[in-house]
Each structure stands twice: as C-alpha cells, then as structure tokens.
Ligand SMILES: Nc1ncnc2c1ncn2[C@@H]1O[C@H](COP(=O)(O)OP(=O)(O)O)[C@@H](O)[C@H]1O
C-alpha cells in the first residue's frame with residue numbers, strides 16, 4: 001500500500017519554505033510551473049483517458065466532445081468562465097452526477113483502462129477510489145476525529161485507526177492545529193480548517209485520485225494559500241484535478257491546465273474544451289484565440 | 301402630471317389616510333384572533349387545573365381505584381400504567397415503520413413515487429380516529445376479543461403518518477452537501493442514511509415522535525372499541541391478553557358515572573393526561589428549536 005502521508009515522504013519539498021502570504025502575491029506564472037515542465041508529459045502514466053465525452057442534462061447538451069488525458073501524480077487544473085461545465089466534467093469522473101435526474105454521458109471514459117460508465121461498474125467503488133472535495137467545506141456534524149475515522153471504519157480499515165486519522169490529518173497539514181481537540185465538533189473549525197479536514201477525510205481512505213471543485217473559492221486568501229501549499233505536497237501521492245475560476249491559482253498550482261469555454265449557438269449554451277496543455281504554455285503561448293482572450297482578461 | 305407636490309411637507313396625501321385606517325383595522329382584527337387562540341388554551345388549561353388540582357396527590361398517582369366505578373377513593377395508577385403500556389407498544393410499532401417510510405420518501409424514491417405516498421399519509425392522518433377504531437375492531441377484536449394490544453395497534457395507525465411526515469420533513473432539512481460528502485467517500489446510500497443523515501436529523505425525528513405520542517395518548521374513540529372492558533380496580537400488565545385500564549377511558553367512565561367524587565376524579569385524571577401531553581409537546585418543541593439552531597450553524 002502506498003504511504004498515506006505525503007509529509008513522511010523523503011523527497012524534499014522545495015516550495016515548503018514559501019510562506020502563505022507569498023503564495024497569495026505570487027506572479028501569474030509561478031517559477032514552479034516552468035520547472036515542472038522539464039519532465040515530458042508524454043512519459044507519465046495516464047489515469048483518465050477520455051474520448052469524445054458528451055454530457056447531457058435532460059435534452060440540454062452541457063458538455064460537448066471533450067477528449068483529454070489526465071496524468072498520474074500531476075495537478076491538472078480546469079479553468080473557464082462560470083457555467084462552462086467544469087463541475088459537470090469533474091463530477092462525471094467519479095460518477096457524482098449519477099443522482100442528478102436526466103444526467104447522461106456518452107463517449108469513452110477510461111480510468112486506468114476501465115470504462116467508468118460500463119454497466120458492470122459499481123459507482124460506489126468508483127467514488128471510493130476517486131475522492132472529491134467540494135467548493136463549500138462540508139464536514140459532518142461529528143467530532144474532528146470521527147469525520148476522518150468514519151469512512152475507514154465503514155470500509156473495513158479498522159486496524160490502526162488512530163494512526164490512520166493522525167496520518168490523514170498530518171497529510172492535510174491540520175494535525176498540529178487540532179491534535180488537542182480531536183473529540184470536539186468539526187463545526188467549530190474555521191472555514192480553511194474545515195476544508196483541510198475535508199481533504200484529510202478524503203485521503204484517510206487512500207484514494208487514487210482527488211477531485212477538487214473550487215476548493216478555495218469560499219476561503220480567505222490565507223486559507224487559500226495553505227490549501228494550495230497542501231496540493232503541492234499531495235501530488236506526490238495522489239493524482240489531483242482542481243477546478244478553479246481563479247487563473248492565478250491554476251498558474252500557481254497546476255502543471256497541466258485545461259481551458260473550457262461556452263459555445264453559444266441557436267440560443268443553446270454548450271461547454272467545450274478549447275485547449276489543454278502545459279500550464280506555462282496556456283498562460284504564455286496559447287494556441288487558441290479564445291484561450292488568449294480569457295487568460296489575458298479580455299473575456300470572462 | 302403628478303398629482304402631488306413633491307416639494308411639499310411629507311404628510312399623508314391622497315387616499316393614504318384611508319389606506320392607513322384599513323391597515324390599522326385589519327391589523328387589530330388579526331391580532332385579536334391570535335390572542336383569542338391563546339386565550340382558549342389558557343382557559344381550558346386553567347379550568348381543568350382548577351378543578352383537577354384538588355384531586356392531585358401522591359395517592360392519586362400511586363393507588364388503584366379502591367371501590368367500584370360508582371364508589372369513591374383511590375387513584376388512577378392502573379390507568380397510568382395501562383396508558384403507558386398501550387402508547388409504548390404503539391410507538392414501538394409506528395416509529396420504525398414511520399422512519400423507514402420517511403427514508404424511502406427522502407432518500408430513495410423518485411418524485412413520482414413520493415407524491416402518492418405523501419398523499420396517502422396525509423389522508424391517513426385525516427381519518428377520524430373512530431374510523432380507525434372500527435377498523436381495528438373488525439380486524440382484531442371481533443376474532444380475538446379486546447386487548448391492550450388492539451388499542452396499541454389502533455394508536456399506531458394514528459401515529460404512523462405523523463411520524464413519517466415529521467421525519468421526512470427533518471430528513472429533507474439535512475443539507476445535500478453532507479450526502480455528497482459521504483457518497484464521495486465511497487459510502488453506499490444506506491450507510492450514508494444511517495451514518496450521516498439520520499444522526500443529523502435525530503432531534504427532529506425525536507420531536508416528531510414525541511408529538512405523535514402526545515396526540516395518541518389522548519385518543520379515546522379507538523380505545524373505547526378496543527380496550528374498554530377491564531377490571532377498573534386492578535393493575536394489569538398483560539397487554540396481549542386483556543384490556544388495559546387507561547386514562548382517556550377513566551375520564552370518560554368517571555364523568556359518565558355521575559357522583560361528585562367521580563366527577564372530581566375525572567377532572568384529576570384529565571389534569572394528569574393534560575400535564576403529560578403539555579410537558580411532552582413543549583419539550584419536543586424546545587428540542588426542535590435547538591436542532592434547527594444546530595443545523596443552521
Ligand atoms: N444538476 C443540474 N441539472 C441541470 N443542469 C445543470 C445541473 N448542473 C449544472 N447544469 C448546467 O450545466 C452547465 C454547466 O454547469 P457547471 O458544470 O456547474 O459549470 P461550472 O462548474 O463551469 O460553473 C450549466 O449550464 C448548468 O446550468
């Protein structure tokens with residue numbers, strides 16, 4: 001089993017020294033992203049292989065013709081104007097959309113070579129491997145400890161539960177702040193702490209992928225910076241997909257960036273994937289005019 | 301074109317005065333109606349308390365009636381025990397079933413399935429209790445005679461829609477975020493329901509149950525048809541074998557039988573029943589208010 005705690009990894013973390021305030025005022029293109037680019041993306045293992053994905057809500061086509069590959073241990077950002085289908089897209093990756101009446105997906109969505117939407121697939125198992133962190137922190141109205149321990153207990157990971165909880169909380173950079181009050185209600189934590197608790201809760205069951213849908217948009221800049229910091233640490237153990245409407249955030253954290261846009265034709269609005277490339281390329285030398293307009297602020 | 305001088309002093313112009321008069325009158329009428337409702341409650345409580353209070357003593361609560369129904373003395377211990385047993389068994393039947401129905405409604409059903417079930421629950425809730433009594437009379441009493449259990453069965457039918465609707469209400473108050481959080485951890489729907497949704501809604505469920513109990517504890521008509529032939533002077537715990545004495549029928553019998561002492565006992569029994577129900581309802585409401593505050597935090 002892979003090491004649960006990113007902090008125990010022997011690899012040194014160059015950006016660990018970066019203070020939270022620095023992160024907020026980072027330039028649009030982080031030096032980090034440029035440095036990451038040196039490893040050719042083609043050599044990475046593919047986690048999601050998506051071909052011509054269309055998503056419908058009822059008869060409305062919300063997302064059209066998305067084809068992309070998402071790589072292992074890479075942070076992939078999804079950016080684009082509001083309503084272009086970013087949430088729809090990531091929620092389709094772990095079948096969180098199943099419960100929405102009228103939801104329908106066509107195309108070929110492979111996860112480690114397995115079709116996520118094959119009839120033999122158990123959506124509960126998909127979500128057990130592909131975790132999700134939501135826009136609004138949503139801790140359970142339970143104690144801090146039980147928030148993290150509840151799912152492992154149900155999934156049969158009972159042995160060493162205390163250590164597992166500690167590892168997860170350390171992994172989410174929350175341990176030092178809560179170790180003296182594990183039995184207290186999670187609802188008493190600040191928004192940023194709650195969001196890190198939600199991340200701890202997700203990694204406690206050792207998923208393979210973590211989907212984060214605007215995880216920092218409800219947080220203040222300091223809390224946002226600590227979440228971004230955390231993502232850099234998490235990518236050693238997890239494949240991360242982050243949705244953000246904040247371009248600076250994508251530039252700061254992501255190695256790969258996908259730009260989604262809204263196509264309007266005959267009064268219907270449909271989300272499309274415009275461009276998907278290394279983050280530096282998207283922000284400095286985009287190949288599509290729409291991407292350029294968006295990242296330079298001429299649109300959205 | 302404007303009918304009023306906008307530079308004039310800001311006193312009422314046009315028909316504003318008349319509109320204000322109508323407004324004041326209607327407000328006074330509505331306030332009066334609201335006060336009237338409170339007044340009725342206060343008058344009922346006061347008159348029962350005033351007449352029943354003289355009866356209240358430790359003995360009234362801990363002794364059985366000492367003589368026949370026409371005689372005097374003693375208390376209503378056996379009726380308190382009987383009512384307690386009948387209502388407890390009714391709750392034991394209605395609570396699990398009602399909660400399951402609510403879980404089906406909010407967690408598993410499609411809107412198309414939920415609508416007719418909600419309607420059925422509302423209609424069941426509206427059935428006169430004497431009709432439910434007659435139904436249970438035909439179903440159980442005709443073949444196997446009156447028992448406390450037959451009374452419990454009738455009361456559980458009365459409680460079921462109340463518990464189911466109240467529980468469904470509090471389950472829908474549980475934010476979707478929490479269900480999403482659980483599903484995203486690879487937890488099945490049922491475990492999400494038992495592990496996250498029910499605990500979050502627990503005090504709402506308890507409140508609904510207490511209100512249903514309060515309602516059932518005072519029902520008389522169904523008990524008249526199912527558990528009225530009892531020995532008024534003895535305590536019985538045999539809920540499946542015999543009719544059990546109970547407070548509503550004590551009130552009924554004691555009032556009907558005439559005689560000042562019996563009348564007084566009837567008032568005393570009414571006061572005991574009313575006190576149980578008021579305390580239950582009030583504490584349930586306090587619990588509900590607390591849980592709403594917790595949820596909205
Ligand atoms: N549950 C839903 N039912 C129907 N339409 C939806 C639902 N969720 C999102 N949509 C529609 O899908 C489109 C994409 O929405 P969304 O994925 O939330 O975009 P984004 O996350 O990029 O803001 C929007 O037009 C939105 O109205």
Ligand SMILES: [Mg+2]
Nearest residue numbers: 086087088213
């Ligand atoms: Mg969104």
